[in-house]
Amino acid sequence: MKKVKLGLVIFVLSVFAALAGCSKGSEETSGKSGGSVETVEIGVVLATSGPIAQTGTWVLDGHKAAEKEINDNGGFKVGDKTYKVKIVQYDSEGRAESATAATEKLINQDKVPVILGTSISSETAAMIPIAQRAKTPLITFVAASDILTAQGASFFSQAAPANKNYVEAGTKTMKDMEMKNIAFIYVDDAWGQSYGKLYPPAMEEKGLKIVATEKFAPEQKEFMTMLNKVKAKNPDGIVLAAETELAVPLLKQLHEVMPDVKIMESGGSIPEELIKVAPDAVNGLVTLSRAGAVTPEITKFQELFAKSNSYKANSFNYSGYDGIHFIVDAMQRAGTVTDKEKINKAIRDAKYKGLIGTYSFNEKGENSLVGNRAIIKDGKVIYQTVNEPLPK
Amino acid sequence: MGDQIIQSILDGLVSGSIYGLMAIGFTLVFGIMHVINLAHGELYMLGAFTTFIMVGVYQINFFVAILAAMLIVGGLGFLIERYIFRPLRNTAMLNTLLASIGLSIFISNLVLKIAGTGMRSIPTPFSDKSFTIIGATISTHRLMVLLLTALLVAVLFWVIKFTKFGRSLRATSQDQDASALMGVNINLTYGLVFAISAGMAAMAGGLIGSLYVVDPTMGLGPGLKAFIIVILGGMGSVVGAIVGAFVMGYAETFTSLFWAASYQDLVGYILLILVLLLKPNGLFGGAKR
């Protein structure tokens, strides 16, 4: 009997804790209209737990930095009213079911006018039909796979630099690095596969020869056999497509197998993170990157970011920061914080200059952000556009 | 193509021993305690984190750090057995399986919350020099993994075969009640078995963590792989776990050599099912209860 009583107590406790959590949520929204300055809630769905939690957390920190900056200098003006920004973020855990549930909650309970989509393509793809049906603008600053815009949803915009735009910058960089026989190694997931499709024709066009093509599983950590197989084809350059979490073990083992081969990564990894975790394995590596040359705005953001975060800002933080400011700009141009249709139109007609480039969209919601590149030299990262010559 | 085969044989040996480090701990717990511990991957992750904190942050010598990690995580293992698995001991195996799943979710997310999602890497103490043996190259670090695994297996065999404690382990795995009558302190034995298994997982974590990356979710993959290897090799047999580890290591190596790296897991599962169809109790499995 004692055990059952204890079980009962635990069960009641858990339901009570859950309800308390839930009520805290709803009471927040009711505080919307009170106080002199109104608050605008921006919905955010990001995977901050699960296997690819790293990227989602970086983007969220970028969002929060922008939120703090706007609210510290009194909020933003739309027409004659000033508004404060409030981010309502739910964790999608890297699972489509959780992402769709979070989207429904944002639209129907928190009643947010706009949602910033997730850092993972498969989650975002599951959210698009819901946003489209509820006529709520959904915009992602990270998920780059081309299947998102292929759904043709008018309320979805892809503000992340799509793989298509990067292929141009990628082939030019390969030429600049004087790579002739290239081994192409990509992660076998939605993002990696779109490169698997886009790169070969583009490289052939530019006269670049592919001597070996290898794809590896997202959770894979052991690459020795694959790398030795590639080594047998003695390529003079390696083109990778791998997110940061997967690139580190791959680069460490690549350094063991082919220490002085030229390596180019197509925008999945963050140079600052690579240096921190595998300094000697990444010296001389060139990665495509969202952020181009360090503009004054970027330095200003880096100082702001350093104030409230313990790590150095990277391009996912830039995208997060751009995300909130972009929405605020769209609301100001739409002249409303509630009319979702007008906001969506303002998003699609945007010409917003952010940290990583100018955001503008075609009718399918694709953007025209061009890829830049970052070179790792003796522990430091040099950002530049693809037109500038590579530093020696 | 010739030297690639030799290279793959060596690579297979290394990945086999990496899996071996993980699987031995798992099979000990199952063989002796009949408990399927799916939180084994998380103990591996905790071992990697402890080693990282000591080597990366406090600059303690790598090997001392590994030993310390084994003790700390081993101690944690003892507590886990005492407070979670002991109350569930005589209930259906299903309960310990499900409790270990809850534990795995709890530990991985707790570490995620405390340590944040950042990636870390344990600075390897071994020089970058790599050796070439008959045409195949292997880095010092991987050679160390091979040697340490062999050493660990030898020590384990010696303990089980020749020491009094080893005999009590074997007795308890055969018949818990009978060995209790013989004066074997069951609770202590089970606690120590779990601690040893946790310690071995921690050692694997520290050793392999420095090869790859240390992050809170690194335990999910290896935990599941250890479970499959143990079943492949035969539940509860240490020899089975080692052979199973090398069979899996070579299956994956030759898959990525002749097919594509991304099909490794698929081949692993097909192999598991083929073996079980031919030998239902796994390669070395005795017919347990």
Added chain:
Amino acid sequence: MNNNRMKIGTIIAVLVVLSVLPFLLDSYLIHILNQIGIWVILTASLNLMVGYTGQLSFAHVGLFAVGAYTSAILTTSAGFSFWTSFPIAAIVAGVLGFIIGLPVLRFKTHFFAIVTLGFGEIIRLTIYNWRDLTGGPNGIYNIPFPTNILGLDFALREHFYYLILISAVLVVLFVKLLIGSRTGKAMIAIRENENFALFVGINTWKVKIFAFTLSAALAGFAGSLYASYNSYISPYSFTVSESVSILLMVIIGGMGTIIGPILGTTFLIFLPELLRSVSEWRMVIYGGLLVLTIMFMRDGILGLIKSFVRKKKHHSEKNLLSTGKEEAAIAGSERN
């Protein structure tokens, strides 16, 4: 006999409340109820295997995926309507279940679990790598809603709710009738004592294959509903951790009962949603709760409620009967 009538009364009351809900709740809660509805069908199919036939299967998410992909492919590239594709999806999943069952059902307990887990992963990895049929990791998008019938427009969550509610009720009823039937008794006998069941005249092999194929078909049906409801599916939602969570739903709810899995499904889908606002600690609480539930509420939520009810009834009975028959039986049994 009165508690039977009381039981039917409560069921009817619950059904009436459920059918009115769409008018009271906003479409976020309806979406959650829809997810619960689809998962109730899946856990009911799994309960057939785990709760009633005593076979711990990890393959059901794979069969759920087969149903989802069959229906998605038929409705997107072959132009079938949902109404013709969901039976095909169930049949395909059932046939696959039969084929998997032939080698798999020879195994016992943990071997059966690992082999079914292997098959579940083989299905997911085949879907993942068979790019031109299943779209690989990109998944399949723009899966159409069921065409409107009886004036219901299934693009609306509230209308789709009724389709899911009716399907869930039918499936649960079907499982209840099956368990009451002769085959159901044979399945329960296999769970209780498989070798002895052989001697009582039960062809255990035939019954297990029948149960596995049937539960595979039901899982396939749930899959087709899932595909049409979410209009996008990808291999990422059919992983091992999914099969673990549906297994938990069945066991924590109270396996081997009809209501148990329904309670378990509701609890384990609502809990993360309710904890959403405590987002940082959400998964930590979830993991911790699972461990506590297994340790203290071994026969699940239903077991807890039953023991609570029995405790109340027991007290009232004790003072009625001076020498309770039940006590004599318990006193008589000197076994462990």
Added chain:
Amino acid sequence: MLEVKGISRFFKGLVALDDVTFTVKQGDILGIIGPNGAGKSTLFNCITCFFPPSKGEVYFEGKKITGLNPFQITELGLTRTFQHTQVFPKLSVYENITTGQYVMKRKDPSRTKRQLEQKAHEIMEFVGVSEYKDTTAENLSLGYQTRLAIGIALATEPKLFLLDEPAAGMNPEETKQLVHLLREIRTKLGVTIILIEHDMKAVMGLCDKIVVLEYGKKIAEGTPQEIQENPRVIEAYLGSEALA
């Protein structure tokens, strides 16, 4: 009724059964006795096809049954109990009995649900477990569990009933009741019985014919009287007081 012809069984060189032959007439009670390890249970397992004999055949009502599956034999009307009493632990006594009736649908499709329920209650009354109708089998005492196991077997309405040491672990009082029950099974239900038992008093009093096994060989066969005087048997049991 049952003919066992030249049954042998080897386990990796160990001869468990060596060319055992005997027959059982309709309505008889045959006792099988012999020291531990004589192969009694192995003989039962060969007859009921739990595992096939290495050599020899078994005919039941003239039909060869070696090689069939256990559930097919139950259909033909041959059932058994086990040395370690086997029941369905978490099911109630009534559910245990109704599970036993599973095979009736094939044996007698015309039987209605009402009739089956009626039969179930009769059986429970017959074996004396009806007071614990709703208690789960695992909560019953050893004596009641053995009775339940017999009840389950009777629920399949067998023609031939094999019992493997039912009185093991029972006190004299319970054994007496058991012998009484076995006699009634023969007289009231007309079921032929083969009994493995160590309790000589029970065996001698109950059986029409006895077969004695030693190291897998049949060393004697005959009425209880003949067996008691047979020198081979006495020597096998070294004049233990059980024969007195």
